[in-house]
Amino acid sequence: MTAARITLLGSQHDALANHLGSHPDCHEKAAVVLFRRLHIPVEGLPDSDRYIAQEVILFEDAWVTGSSSAHIAFPLTPLRELFRRCEEEGLAFGFVHNHPGGPAAFSAIDEQNERTLLTALSNRNGLDVTFVAMLWTEGQWLARTRTACFPKMAIPVRHILVLGDRITLYGYKESTDEHTEVQARQSAAFGKPFVDMLQSLRVGVPGNGGTGSPFATLGARAGIGELVLIDKDPLAASNLNRVRGLMRSDVGEIKSYALKTFIEGIGLSVKVAAIASDIDIDQAAVDALASCDVIVGCTDDFAGRELMNAALYAYAQPLIDIGLGGKVDNGPDGHPYLRYHFGRISTILPESGQCLFCQGVIKDVWIQAQLARRENPDITSDELKERYLEDGGTDAPGVGPFTSAAADFALATLFDLIKPFRRFPPELRRDMLFVDFVKMEINSHKTAGNYDCPYCRAHEFLLLKESCRLNRPFLGKRDEFY
Ligand SMILES: [Zn+2]
Ligand SMILES: [Zn+2]
Incomplete structure (x- = not known):
């Protein structure tokens, strides 16, 4: 599996960034993005799936059982309906959260949470599912993907593309x-x-x-x-x-x-x-x-x-x-x-x-x-x-x-x-x-x-x-x- 590319519409980006930054005490917040995954090998180019955000679902307050500036806890129950939709509509599940107080990177807890979510997802939808994690931190997006077959292997995406009235790129690599x-x-x-x-x-x-x-x-x-x-x-x-x-x-x-x-x-x-x-x-x-x-x-x-x-x-x-x-x-x-x-x-x-x-x-x-x-x-x-x-x-x-x-x-x-x-x-x-x-x-x-x-x-x-x-x-x- 190679580095994927993520595309968000400007309105989706705005909805996510506003929601994630909206806690009055700067606690972490979360959301789900359902992606369409275009898996299209093109001869002569590196394999790189495109994940196109189809729908943004913001976590309701009732879904959250606890939060601070460094964690967010929630049961899986409200997400099961979204797992079902992923299977029925052929969509990839994306979990989104923020780090209001840093670090500007995925943490060890994120690693655990992603594996828990992926396990629950693949238990329901099978082993060919892919999973996206997105992190909003210090005004930047970071993202990585996993597959149910290799749940421990998180692969950073090539970039996150936001399309408003211009193109904004996040998470891209430094060139050689x-x-x-x-x-x-x-x-x-x-x-x-x-x-x-x-x-x-x-x-x-x-x-x-x-x-x-x-x-x-x-x-x-x-x-x-x-x-x-x-x-x-x-x-x-x-x-x-x-x-x-x-x-x-x-x-x-x-x-x-x-x-x-x-x-x-x-x-x-x-x-x-x-x-x-x-x-x-x-x-x-x-x-x-x-x-x-x-x-x-x-x-x-x-x-x-x-x-x-x-x-x-x-x-x-x-x-x-x-x-x-x-x-x-x-x-x-x-x-x-x-x-x-x-x-x-x-x-x-x-x-x-x-x-x-x-x-x-x-x-x-x-x-x-x-x-x-x-x-x-x-x-x-x-x-x-x-x-x-x-x-x-x-x-x-x-x-x-x-x-x-x-x-x-x-x-x-x-x-x-x-x-x-x-x-x-x-x-x-x-x-x-x-x-x-x-x-x-x-x-x-x-x-x-x-x-x-x-x-x-x-x-x-x-x-x-x-x-x-x-x-x-x-x-x-x-x-x-x-
Ligand atoms: Zn985190
Ligand atoms: Zn027209």
Whole structure:
């Protein structure tokens, strides 16, 4: 069993931190978090389960039989109902408490308590259960996991990720000297913890062309710890004007594979997985995507964006989505000229920002038109119109400095999520930026009205209970996850 990763929504973190710190005499308090455990091995990356907090249950006062600043005592009886739910709903049990007076580490008593809880849990639910312990101390989260098979072996998690309107990481490891040397300049700008946090993250990059390849290559250099590259298309000669790290000799090769080879050849500590498929149709690609902490969408297709838009809520993942658009006209000299040409960077967290539908980045008619074109590449615009569909997007020929600049802007956006450094003027939205390379402007659309969006307002997809992947039958069931 290897180091797991924990994800909490900002609202869950706030509820826990408020509860744990609420005793009038600074006694210990406790809570339970029920986790969904995503156990998804990804070839090329270290095994690391994701525990996504599904539900926070605060201990009621009546459950506590005694407490002080150094202990909390409770009977198991009120927890049995939660053990039952774990079994019935395929959830992992997490015990949470705090150390108001220190120590800033798990104690010998914690060790005993965790084993007692795990024994009770496995007596009821069997030997394949896993158990999470979280400790809130001195404004930091610590966490570790155990299995019923090896109850004495507590494995510290890789990190605890809290997703509010930014990304906050706790419990991450210090990076190695080698990594520290490469990242010396970045440490000088953002501090050593920033560098360590970036190294702890697994970042998924669907689309490995004009925006995906510059993002992934610079992201690797910037110290992202793990990259999941997803693209099934072969490199075309006409891509060579803008991709990074891919060569003439790679033409005809799968972009994700060639990019992985290039990034591994740089000689950094990054670990790279490459998957040759599409996230909107392939189970393995969806699963690899779900295993990531953060997604940076570099695809130009609407169906892929729709899937990421659902996944960001279901799998609690920040999504930074890159797009390019513009308008090319013919000038009086008969040559084309750029009327405008922009890079769009959308930044959406499960509890912050508008989703891609509400931002107007994707529309149902565009998605359906794209799917119709996939089935029949010769379908005409008129035939689409007859089916009330239309091709989406604007004219954006792939121009290297623009695709690269948008990708660089997205990486800086990831930096800003981890360590906020940008000072936004009031007219700009954090979740949606357009950088216009012709008009030399950065702007945002006005926030759309109060439409009851199932994604970002009604939150129907938030921590989705999946009957099959993202509740899309064609993506198959996911029972192997439990
Ligand atoms: Zn303790
Ligand atoms: Zn929305």
